Amino acid sequence: xxxxxxxxxxLLLSFLxxxxxxxxxxxxxxxxxxxxxxxxxxxxxGDCIACHTAPEGRTFAGGRAMPTPFGTLYSSNITPDRxxxxxxxTADDFYVTMHRGRFPDGGLIxxxxxxxxxxxxxxADSDAIFAYLKSIPPxxxxxxxxxxxxxxxxxxxxxxxxxxxxxxxxxxxxxGKSAEWNRGAYLVEGLxxxxxxxxxxxxxxxxxxxxxxxxGLIPMQNWYAPSLTSNREAGLGDWSIQEIVDLLKTxxxxxxxxxxxxxxxxxxxxxxxxxxxxxxxxxxxxxxxEPAPRPPAATTLPSTxxxxxxxxxxxxxxxxCATCHGAQGEGKTPGWPPLAGNQSIEMESAVNPIxxxxxxxxxxxxxxxxxxxxxxxxxxxxxxxxxxxxxxxIRTAWGxxxxxxxxxxxxxxxxxxxx
Amino acid sequence: MVAIGxxxxxxAALGRRVRMRSAIVGLAWGLSIQAFPVSAQTSGQPPDTMxxxxxxCTPCHGKEGQGTSDVYFPRLAGKPAGYLYNQLLxxxxxRRKYPPMxxxxxxxxxxxxxxxxxxxxxxxxxxxxxxxxxxxxxxxxQGQALVSRGDPARQIPACGSCHGPGxxxxxxxxxxxxxxRPNYVSAQLGAWRYGTRTAxxxxxxxxVAARLTEADVTxxxxxLASRPVPINAAPAPKGSYVLPFACGSEPD
Numbered sequence: 001x002x003x004x005x006x007x008x009x010x011l012l013l014s015f016l017x018x019x020x021x022x023x024x025x026x027x028x029x030x031x032x033x034x035x036x037x038x039x040x041x042x043x044x045x046g047d048c049i050a051c052h053t054a055p056e057g058r059t060f061a062g063g064r065a066m067p068t069p070f071g072t073l074y075s076s077n078i079t080p081d082r083x084x085x086x087x088x089x090t091a092d093d094f095y096v097t098m099h100r101g102r103f104p105d106g107g108l109i110x111x112x113x114x115x116x117x118x119x120x121x122x123x124a125d126s127d128a129i130f131a132y133l134k135s136i137p138p139x140x141x142x143x144x145x146x147x148x149x150x151x152x153x154x155x156x157x158x159x160x161x162x163x164x165x166x167x168x169x170x171x172x173x174x175x176g177k178s179a180e181w182n183r184g185a186y187l188v189e190g191l192x193x194x195x196x197x198x199x200x201x202x203x204x205x206x207x208x209x210x211x212x213x214x215x216g217l218i219p220m221q222n223w224y225a226p227s228l229t230s231n232r233e234a235g236l237g238d239w240s241i242q243e244i245v246d247l248l249k250t251x252x253x254x255x256x257x258x259x260x261x262x263x264x265x266x267x268x269x270x271x272x273x274x275x276x277x278x279x280x281x282x283x284x285x286x287x288x289x290e291p292a293p294r295p296p297a298a299t300t301l302p303s304t305x306x307x308x309x310x311x312x313x314x315x316x317x318x319x320x321c322a323t324c325h326g327a328q329g330e331g332k333t334p335g336w337p338p339l340a341g342n343q344s345i346e347m348e349s350a351v352n353p354i355x356x357x358x359x360x361x362x363x364x365x366x367x368x369x370x371x372x373x374x375x376x377x378x379x380x381x382x383x384x385x386x387x388x389x390x391x392x393x394i395r396t397a398w399g400x401x402x403x404x405x406x407x408x409x410x411x412x413x414x415x416x417x418x419x
Numbered sequence: 420m421v422a423i424g425x426x427x428x429x430x431a432a433l434g435r436r437v438r439m440r441s442a443i444v445g446l447a448w449g450l451s452i453q454a455f456p457v458s459a460q461t462s463g464q465p466p467d468t469m470x471x472x473x474x475x476c477t478p479c480h481g482k483e484g485q486g487t488s489d490v491y492f493p494r495l496a497g498k499p500a501g502y503l504y505n506q507l508l509x510x511x512x513x514r515r516k517y518p519p520m521x522x523x524x525x526x527x528x529x530x531x532x533x534x535x536x537x538x539x540x541x542x543x544x545x546x547x548x549x550x551x552x553x554x555x556x557x558x559x560x561q562g563q564a565l566v567s568r569g570d571p572a573r574q575i576p577a578c579g580s581c582h583g584p585g586x587x588x589x590x591x592x593x594x595x596x597x598x599x600r601p602n603y604v605s606a607q608l609g610a611w612r613y614g615t616r617t618a619x620x621x622x623x624x625x626x627v628a629a630r631l632t633e634a635d636v637t638x639x640x641x642x643l644a645s646r647p648v649p650i651n652a653a654p655a656p657k658g659s660y661v662l663p664f665a666c667g668s669e670p671d
Contacts, residue, residue, distance in 0.1 A: 055513040132632050267526035324465070324474070335465040337662050359519065364526035371531050374475025375520055379488065381478055418518035 012070070039132025042125050045277070046118070046191040047269035051075045056304035061085075061139040066112065073112055081138035086130075094130040094409070095123055100168055108158040110146075116207075117193035120171035120186065124381035140153075165207060175285075184284025187277060197225040197261065198234075214289060217351065222416035223260045224351040226344060229290050233347045236282070237289030249273070250368030252334035256344065259361040259375070267364035306392075306404055313393025316386050320378065321394075329398045336375040340398035350405040353391050354413050357382070384411040467537040475523060476535075485544035487544030490602040496542035499654045501591025503536035505618065505668055515616060546598045546648040554641040558634075562642025565635055575630050578639070580663045581623070586646070588654035592669040597648045605640035612636065626664075 022099030043049070052075050054064040062077040079085040086094065093104035101115030102108060109115060111282050121129075151157070171181040171190055188194050199207040200216030215227030215234070226234035236244050239255055246253035251266045258266055270278070318327070322334040328399030339345050360377035363369065382390070387410035465471050470482075476495075482486050484495035495503060509515035511524040524532065552559060564570075566586075569577040578596060582588055588595035596604070604611065610616035611628030618624060631639070662669060 193439055263526045330463075332463045332465045335471075353654065359522060362523055362527055365528040365531050370528060372527070373453070373472050374523065376475045376478045377523070378478065379519070396429060418522040 006190075035128050035131045036135045037110045037132075038125075038137075039128035039130065041272070041274075042121075042129050042191060043132055044269055044272040045131070045187060046121075046193070047265060048078070048129075050268050051263060052078050052113075058137075058139040058141065060133065060136060061141045062205050063141060063144055070152040071146065073110060073146045074144035075147070076143045077141050078133055078137065079136055079139040079141075080134045081140050082091070084140050084142045085138060086133060087138060089130070090397035091127045091130050095126045098126045098129075099170070101162070101166065108155045108162075110155075110158060111161060114193035114196050116166050117190055117195060119166075119168050120190035122170055125191070127156075155328060167209075178283070180280045180283050181287055183277065184282070184287075187273075188284055192281070194228070198228050217349065218261065220417065221261060222351065222413065223355065224347075224349040225261070226347060226349075226352075228285060229288050231289050231291055231343070233343060235289035235343075236285050237291055239286065241279065241282045241286060244258070244285060245275070245278050246334070246368075248281060249275075249278050250366050251363040251372065252337075256342070257334065257337045257363045259356060259363060263361070263364040266366060269367040271364070271368065308391050309392050309404060311398065312386065313389035316382065316390040317393050320381070321390065329394060329400075334369075339394045340400065342400070345394055346400050346402040348403075350391060350395065350402065350409060351413065353389060353394065354405060354410055355416060357387050357391055357412070359416075359418060361391050379414060384408075384414075422536050469534060473535055473538060476539075480539075481544070483542040483544040484539040485542075486547075486600075490600045491606060493540040493600075493603050494546075494598055496544050497652060497654075498540060498592045498594050499588055499592060500533075500536045500540035502588070502594045503539055504533050505592060506632070507532040507536055509618070514618075546652065549645050549647055550600070552601075552641050552645045555639070558638045559642050559645060561634075561640035562640070565631075565639050566642055573630050575627060575635075576663050578643075581666070581669075583655050583660070585649055585655075586643070587649065587652050587670070589659055590654050590657040592666075593654070595652060595654055597645050597646050597652065599644060601640040601644040604643055608636045608640065609633075621665045621667050623662075623664055623666035623668070 050058065051064055051066075052062050054058045054062070054075075058079070060078045062075040064075045066073045066075070077085040080087040082088050085235065089104060096102055096104065097109065097113075098115060098121055100119070101111065101113065149281055170188045174185070177185075192228060195207060195212055197218055198213045198215060200211050200214050213228040215225055215230070217224050221416045229235055231237045239377070243255045247256060247258060247264065248270045250271065251258050251263060273281075280413040321339075325331050325339050326336075329338060329340035329342075331340075358377060358379040360375040362374040363372040365372055368409040378387070384407040388405050391410070392404035395406065476484070479487060479489065479492040480495050484490060484497075485496035506515060507524060508529065511527065512515065513521055565575065566578045569575045569580070579586055582593055582596050586596045607616060608628050608631065611625050612631060614625060614629075616625075628636075628639040665671075
């Protein structure tokens with residue numbers, strides 16, 4: 001019995017030794033580029049480039065200005081330049097930055113860097129991203145000092161924010177869910193840092209766990225980031241997995257199109273993810289959507305004022321919109337999105353439909369949809385009344401159950417920032 | 420606590436690039452299979468043409484890029500494709516600042532911008548007749564002198580030395596100057612002068628415009644806008660003439 005066990009043990013040992021040798025061979029055959037490639041991919045998933053590359057600037061050399069009412073922040077150089085970048089950092093330093101939101105010297109990082117999400121990234125993934133960053137060409141470009149006014153230039157204030165809203169910790173898979181769901185959750189909650197926009201920001205500028213992915217107006221940008229959990233907003237519970245995958249990967253789908261800030265995310269990040277990862281995100285996103293009953297149709301009789309509004313809205317619609325979106329709001333998918341039964345047209349916040357009428361927009365150009373169709377901006381052609389009328393019309397026509405909007409709301413969004 | 424709150428609002432508010440909340444517009448769910456059988460969906464797709472793809476440009480620039488009644492929105496039709504592409508790139512990258520344009524182009528690929536440029540370069544809608552000028556004959560004369568001869572004493576070249584003897588521009592990067600309205604021309608010359616409009620270095624147009632006075636700008640814009648457009652308004656082929664100085668927009 002003992003000898004049999006020993007033989008088995010030896011066999012196992014030799015098998016293990018063999019596979020270790022095999023693994024080593026694999027590593028040396030493909031070299032360190034494997035980890036670099038994986039890091040590049042993960043850096044895409046984290047959309048690092050969106051902030052760490054300035055317009056017409058060198059890749060990852062930072063210096064992108066982020067204006068705020070309190071001053072301007074400038075993103076940092078994350079190329080491996082020893083003097084001005086992360087050239088002297090170790091993988092440990094990088095992990096501490098990602099995981100704890102602190103510089104190698106212990107300094108506090110403004111939570112504009114989404115470390116509250118990146119804290120969920122595994123050590124192995126953090127190391128891969130760092131290996132990739134070490135492999136790119138170094139750029140000698142000094143970080144620009146943030147230009148924040150007193151008292152916002154006091155970094156110690158970040159401590160308060162951290163106490164309230166930052167929980168350190170890597171992603172913990174939910175054993176009750178599939179591997180695919182967990183992979184999706186890891187990407188959405190971690191590198192994807194979707195919660196930075198899709199979670200409401202409370203009065204103290206943070207997001208509470210219970211409100212995760214419930215949507216909210218983006219400060220400074222005046223776009224509404226719809227809830228990812230409510231099917232009355234951008235909740236994807238009623239969508240097929242393929243439709244969600246199409247939207248994330250190409251920017252357009254049979255059910256909808258991304259515009260505005262989400263176009264950036266698809267353009268720089270999501271379109272590069274593998275089919276498996278996109279699918280995992282779709283599975284997770286569909287899974288977190290909670291069914292929400294549609295609001296009852298309006299029961300009160302329309303007032304004279306609102307019927308005038310709607311009738312003006314129909315006139316505007318027939319003149320300006322129907323050619324593409326169809327007389328019944330049916331659209332021509334995926335290029336010209338339908339408006340009838342459209343969650344983002346009907347949802348409580350009318351910010352996005354108003355802004356689309358005023359500013360128009362192009363979905364992102366992606367490998368899957370390289371030549372998107374664009375929506376014209378109507379700010380110069382339509383008065384505040386006409387904008388309010390046509391948005392009220394599309395929110396209430398064809399069985400849509402949104403509410404009317406006022407000329408004042410339309411007027412206020414004329415000055416919403418576009419850059 | 421309040422201060423912390425404000426800072427944290429700030430931190431969360433760095434939304435512009437930081438991570439932008441999604442704006443998903445166009446999420447539709449009401450289309451039933453019965454209403455749109457597969458064949459109908461196929462025929463229901465938008466036309467596979469550039470004209471349909473550049474609909475977004477037309478409220479300001481006209482259906483064929485001929486311009487609209489707004490005097491600050493230029494005609495695009497027939498300008499050299501290279502020039503139009505450079506402008507689209509400059510708007511995309513934010514070098515040329517006009518937020519409605521910057522916003523529209525930000526997430527489009529360079530090859531697609533090239534297609535858009537090519538599309539408008541090929542359009543040939545008729546030019547409108549030059550509008551009657553509201554400036555004095557003296558100012559028009561001053562404009563004519565600057566456009567046709569420049570002012571060597573101030574190192575101002577004649578417009579035609581770069582924009583062509585017929586002022587119709589040259590492929591690939593130099594635009595024609597006729598068929599544009601005075602407000603647009605003077606706004607652009609002003610922007611070059613003040614450095615709010617720039618191009619790849621050497622930035623020849625900025626160098627020239629910096630030597631112009633405000634009165635020069637008014638005169639040049641008025642004179643150019645008063646000129647009829649020749650029957651053949653196409654830009655001259657690449658290399659038709661030698662530029663008097665190096666220009667980043669028209670590499671050798």
